[in-house]
Amino acid sequence: MEQTLPPTTHEEPWRIFRILAEFVDSFDTLSKIGPAVTIFGSARTRPSHPDYKLAVRCAQRLAERGFAVVTGGGPGIMEAANRGAAKAGGKSVGLNIELPHEQTGNPYANIEVNFHYFFSRKVCLVKYSTGFIYLPGGFGTMDELFEVLTLVQTRKIDGFPLILMGKSYWKGLLKWMRAELETRKLISPGDVELLTLTDDPDEAVALIEAYVARQGAESMRETAFR
DSSP states (O other), X not given: OOOOOOHHHHHHHHHHHHHHHHHHHHHHHHTTSOSEEEEEOOSSOOTTSHHHHHHHHHHHHHHHTTOEEEEXXXXXXXXXXXXXXXXXXXXXXXXXXXXXXXXXXXXXXXXXXXXXXXXXXXXXXXXXXXXXXXXXXXXXXXXXXXXXXXXXHTTSSOOOOEEXXXXXXXXXXXXXXXXXXXXXXXXXXXXGGGEEEESOHHHHHHHHHHHHHHHOHHHHHHTSOO
16 A cells, blocks of 8 residues: 655655755855844843843943844844844844744834744844844843854864843853863853953944954854854
């Protein structure tokens, strides 16, 4: 008796073309934005919250210094960062993901790219940036933090500045990493120092500018993914 495959099995090879199209469209758009910094954080943070206001100030400073600001394109911290960049007249990039709830595109991104797949969006949140700033967030923010931290630790990407903003939120995690991961020799001495903790937008921008000056934007672009 001949066995028939489920319809989804026949459709699987064609899914590759949708994935390819997402990469082609996003690479074409993002390759033109110039030096950029990606800002991560919760989609649930309200405009009245101090973290939201901090993200606005930080993105505004970055845009004033000529950096495009890249976010996941949604509400909360992402909206705040896009808002700050747009307020400064800079490039405000939103890489929006299609989700059944929570995520809708914010109105402050003046360059938008839409994604169906998380993994292709995650590549683009990293590939075109020369620094990364993390404000308080949930699982998605933690996922992005540890993925980029792993890429830097293993030297799959350059040692871009990884900046944690919101000292009261992040200090417990750093303490745990030193007490557990480093003490158990699950990471190397100094790995935690790949992260910089600050609540000062000017310090964050200065760290990124210093890195760009040392490395050169073009050489970093060539070695973004080895």
